[in-house]
Amino acid sequence: MDGLRWRSILAALGIAAALVWVVPNVVSFGENSWWPSKQKLNYGLDIQGGLHLVMGVDVDGVVRESTNRLIAALKVEMPKENVKVADIKSEKPEAGEITFVVAQASDKAAVEKFIADKHPTQLQVVSSTDTTILARYFDAYLNDYKNRVIQQAIETIRNRIDEFGVAEPSISQQGANRILVQLPGMADAEKAKQLINTTAKLDFMIVDTSMQQATLQNLVNEAEKAGNYNLQSMKYSEYVAKINEDLKGKIPEKTAVYFEKAGNVTTIDAGAIPHLLRTDTDLGGGSLDDAFVGYDQYGAPQVSLNFNAAGAAKFADLTGNNVGKQMAIVLDKIVKSAPSIRDRIAGGSAVITLGSTGDRNKSMDEAKMISTSLRAGALPASLEQLEERRVGPTLGADALHKAMMGAYAGAALIVLFMLVYYKTMGAVASLSLAVNILSLFALMTSMGFTLTLPGIAGIALTIGFAVDANVLINERIRDEIRMGHGIQVAIKEGYSRAMSAIIDANATTAATAVVLLYFGTGPVRGFAVTLLIGIITSLFANVFVSKVIVDNMVYKFNFKKIAV
Template structure:
């Protein structure tokens, strides 16, 4: 123990001053009314000051500030399928059977389920996932490694996206092997945040096939669906009426010819029916000057004709894939592009470039020559040197053709290539506003997720509920503080008041540490603070009871104080360190609320030892100084000894 009172006084004053300095922005920020905040936001200087105050204030957790809590799960089924080198009909059959069993029992290990089904079908897993593997066990080991790596990468990518989104003190942590917990306090638009986190952000550039190729493919699909309908009745030709609001001017010519027509009159510049009503697919579509469109009321049905859903995955039907060719794909625009109509595209399945070559993505406003895009939000992209070279080759070899900018298997835009593009600069259009453009830019900068993630659990806490929690927490804190303080004074008299002064400094230091180091205060954290107050005075109780015993044994007040603090110190440290160890375990393995409790508990234990032993002893030494003669000790007993 430091003997010099001056040194001890300096240490206590410095600690208290630092805590007050750290807490001052919080006092200012949380005492501002909504009207004052709005007034400050009217000027750049006021906005800057408000932002600085908020950034230096104590961080409030999800339960106090409001926000969104998500439990995300990595789609290992899609991951394992995507890393397969080759696929055939037998692979698809066995894989989907294993996936179906896994969906019924999600607690199982999918790689083991997959192995069991492949071995039952007498199929070699290395034949599909790579000949470099020795046997099925080797493939399963590789899958498990890929799964763990995918979760780690997804966690980091989600963290990067959230950091760029501007959320203060988010919680992003793994839970088990495949799940990630995300907590975003203070988010004003939970839907936007959820979309940003969940978006795979797989960016691809795919060449759009010529209109005659699309026309031929659709006509062949008509023949295919007509046969399917005749044989199995799975698709009814009259299930959905055609969009007859825009009829074809020629009464139903061949689709290839219709798509190659030049639009010489105004009626052709609008949409027109592609085929007559006896064609299962094309009767549901309309043509425009540039695209084949799907009316909104037919959109889901057309998708169900072309695709099927397995759990969370959407896949093209094998029969449809065979008709259009294994090297092609049919995809839709991400949003309606014309009066509630989605565009349908036939593209090459193999992308020319992927988002891996993107080095920079930022939102902007279109300032080019196209009047249709004037003032619209865009995302500008810059590529790596290798990506720039490849982009120049692709655009140079396909001048006059269209290239689809595909994000998560949906077409954002499909511009015509006017000329060779050098330098690796390009842009994405199709966003509704700058907020959407910003979210897309963030997702592209952070990178694409290695596998889709799905929301398994979602909780949204509104700001009003958070305000109620703050009020409840304040009430609990003050009730606890007043009851403890009065009880100590009632039982230990003047010595109880000393314990109360140490308690005030304890709470001040605790909040100062929370704020200064940027920790987050949660509702369970407030419970931890209230518990800390009880533990703090408990340390004083141990000391005071020991002093009482020494006084009963006939020692002077000074001697009793020195012995009481010395002998109680080991007990206090031992008890608190045991609790501190429990706090470490809770903080390491707990989730948001539990972590908040464990954090304040651990900080409170450190400040409790400091104030209970160091601060209390200093105040006692001031009151019962060695130079004081005939001084009685007020410690709640009927007899005292004078100090000596």
Template sequence: MSKNLTNKVILIFAVLIVFIFGIFGIPHGLSGTALKNAILNRINLGLDLKGGTHLILQVMVDEAVGISTDSDAAHIQTDLQQAGIQVGSVDKPDPAHPETIQISGAPADKVGDIRTELNNKYGATYDISSGANGAWTLTLKPSAVSDMKQRAVDQAIEVIRTRVDQLGVSEPVVQPYNLGSYQILVELPGVSDPARVKDVIQSTARLEIHAVNGGPYTSEQDAIQQSGGTIPFDAEVVSTAAGVARSGATEYYVIKRAAEVGGTDLRSARVSQNPNTNEPEVDFYLTTVAGDHFAEFTGANKGKSLAVVLDNKIREVAVIRDQIRDQGNIGGGMSAQQANDLSMLLNTGSLPASLHYLQESTVGATLGADSIHQGVMASVVGMVAVMIFMLVYYKGAGINADLALFLNLVILLGFMGYFGSTLTLPGIAGVILTVGMGVDSNVLIFERIREELHSGKSPAAAVDQGFAHAWTTIIDTHVTTIVSAAILFIFGTGPVKGFAVTLTFGLLANLFTAVFVSRVIFDFNLSRKPRGAALSI
């Protein structure tokens, strides 16, 4: 055997060892259970095999737009007042169009000053126009609305991913879904409490502290009547959360629309215990800038009330006894689990908008086990059938093809182990398809070798020409299929991506085994035969 051929054989064995390690790593024992656990530690099982929850969420992006324009409306009112311009109101007249802010009752002699003030601070994101009777309209530019909506989806994905990670869900999938529809796909393999996970994901956890203008009232209508028949444009009516009011009934307060402290002002949160009641509470801490502002506000408003609002429900109403800087707490009949969840939610940040569930499906672990069993059986039966066919039809060369197929499977699984890929049921189908593609490559090569033999060439020359002529076809078929798999990976969801991953890894392995390994086996076989001896093919 030539030195060049020896080096190629050593390379093949080295590749085999490397990818076997990729499959098993360093197993703790050689029993069947130990080897199985070693494989599962390297190759993750997808939702359809491990069981879990599949969710499609709709991000209510109009809420994110509305929250932004609410804040801008409050700032516009303040900015105009600081510029010495008194207007009647700054509000959003049409709930169906949260991108529009309207100013009413602006003085006619201040048109130039108003336009300058608005253009300087809001002209970059709003189209500004004036109307009759001192009316001004600010409408978010389409590009600003589009950016705001997409930013809401991106932020929601990051918040959901952080929350899911803190819940300990392994290998979750959180990604955009149905591009352009502002939807999110969430797949949670092996979740033990899907109801709790759903609650944690869906909670916006938007914590705000507002100044209280009046209350408590028995109903929203009572709040309106007690406020003179109309709620001021810079205020709103908010109800208490369940169990907050001492009377047990829901109470209503009129609070200032603009928050003194918002969700982005939070630095951290942790679970504590009320020293008087021993009930769990959540202490929260503000950033330095927010703490300075809050200290200034509370110092100037002693004796007045503050409302702690979480997800648009009042959780606490307290009188300002002294200056408060950067710390507060939330209590009120929470269980230990609820306190832990709330602390986690506040630490991971608030969602930019609420989420609606469009689709939910649960895959049981039993179904996953059946899928694994049936998928593995299909792969084994298919591979054995193909190997038998190759032995019968191509005789001695069939052994060559079978060895290449076996090494192809080892390299494929080794790739997945090294990259920590997730194996899905469509991924198993990708493995089976890879076996078919491997056989197809061997058939192309073997048939070309047969043609060369029939034309009278020697076995060595026939092998050389057979591989040379089949190479271009094999490359064409593999490259086009890999491109298709790449498109599936980019635009597909979790299971479809699993199919694309296994198919791509399998095709890359097949280029190595069907061409390089198969050729080395042929050369090794020819080196052991007398010159001119017939080739079993």
């Protein structure tokens, strides 16, 4: 009897805990409410609606930038190693190809030895002539590098989305250069798209003063007129690329033209101020430790930046070597500000001022957006939106309503069948089934899982397994009664003999669910997770709890006969 009492207490505690987790899904509690749990079940994109985006990742652009950085490093390294080379260039930087030009054929051996010794896992020599050596990234290195770019982009997007508190976002790779983003229940879709599409590539660039502002503006106007385009008719990134291509040879080498939004307009395409910037400063967002919203002496919002140790040293050198010049703070090729460098800035801190917009709320929103993007980390590659679908809540609600109607109808038929066919034990089985469903939703809520339509299918299958367990138990009890055993022996032997079949069935189902969870993606994983949780709750409710109920009926309330 002591064992029955403790089992009864354990069952009651389990049911009470399930109620604690489930109730917030149907009753709204305030933050200061006495109820111990406030967490609610998350619903997937197919149920509550949300945003579906497919983003293209400019992987080739990252490889191009990596190749150009390597070329710059080689131009510094090779003279230090006394390796003679006339020039280092690349015809196909996006393919990771580098051409070494030597003055005479006798210098080729030294160049090849340098490549083999200093970059043995990165570069390979693929061909050569009397005066050139063509090297290229190893295929394995290039493929691994591209994959790391995609994975870094996925993690960065995930960090940014987490800032919005989206429950269970789905962010996964599609093919070689695409990322699928699904945001269930995203309330502010436009803001999410803005944050995802922002590459948050921060650069600190010195303003080139060799050309007057008026002259630069005239060159920009002439290029627009000759090419018959302007900022209003193109995306900003495409416009900047086109302008710099058209101005090649008209502006100094290692410079680029980027634009700043004029102070009296709301968008950059309504008014842009060109800046001629040096592209060789090599200080960007990768050197940042933190970015947060602060306030200037007049209380206006601004973005404060803290550099890591290496970034702080670079920043100190950059400001120290360019005292008296302007340093542009460039975010995604847009000049945010261009303060003058009055002295060497040590300590690793900097500020992005947003200028005067006339609207404090807009300035605050912009500051938050920039700091959020930078805090998540600068993307190594730019993103392009290839596809957008908004799943409306009406579709999700309709699908959920149909699924719920099907579940209610199925549950009603099961309960009716159990009551008619197994009578009292059928009522125990139905009560255990209710505890099973309650426990399943409680576990999903407490663990923060997301309920999707495939998950609802998993719940339906769980109910089937649970009923099957009770059918096995009841049939075993019937067998014992037919053999002339009393109700106590029949109950004991019935549960005992049915357990082996129940365990075998649930073990094989669990193994299948684990395989689906490990190898599956998206909806398949949602189905597998629900199925695994359902197996646990089925063993608790339809085996343990039902046995506790029956034992109490027989041993505590002295039932001499139970209709089966």
